[in-house]
Amino acid sequence: NAGVMQNPRHLVRRRGQEARLRCSPMKGHSHVYWYRQLPEEGLKFMVYLQKENIIDESGMPKERFSAEFPKEGPSILRIQQVVRGDSAAYFCASSPPEGKQYFGPGTRLTVT
């Protein structure tokens, strides 16, 4: 059973471009969570999704950020018109209902 997969592992974008981060949950997991970790800081919750539903997006900026977890395919975290402050590591975790979260290796976004 493969773990949580994230791609790309590293992503470089110029200011104003769009960034798309993908997360494939573990087999059998229907819940996905996205977290952001700024350099030298702890993980910050962004959004919690189940298949085709956003359950809690209280940690996600209201503008430029969106997330989806379609019926088929990976979960996508999309950042439009990236700015330098978006540079961070973005971690995805998945879990079964009420279960432990398993984290992916993260995507490191660098905005130049």
Place this chain on the structure above:
Amino acid sequence: KNQVEQSPQSLIILEGKNCTLQCNYTVSPFSNLRWYKQDTGRGPVSLTIMTFSENTKSNGRYTATLDADTKQSSLHITASQLSDSASYICVVSKTGGFKTIFGAGTRLFVKA
């Protein structure tokens, strides 16, 4: 306000020594508390999970304690190894829907 505070912020110890990391929380209503280990450049990996009724849980050289009355937890590492160098994150979950609060972590450096 739901908060998780960890101390110390960072710690340097010699290989073979023991150490204890602290976590105080004000999260309510409490569901469970997890300790994660995060190696540099990787996603967090769960070490232990404790519910309200559990006082102590061990995972190899890692022993976590929980005092639900004082809302304190500790992670004790015995006979430290160089590979223990990482960030250790305390995570507290609430009951009644999804709410997970991450501490900022303690950065442990184990030196030869």
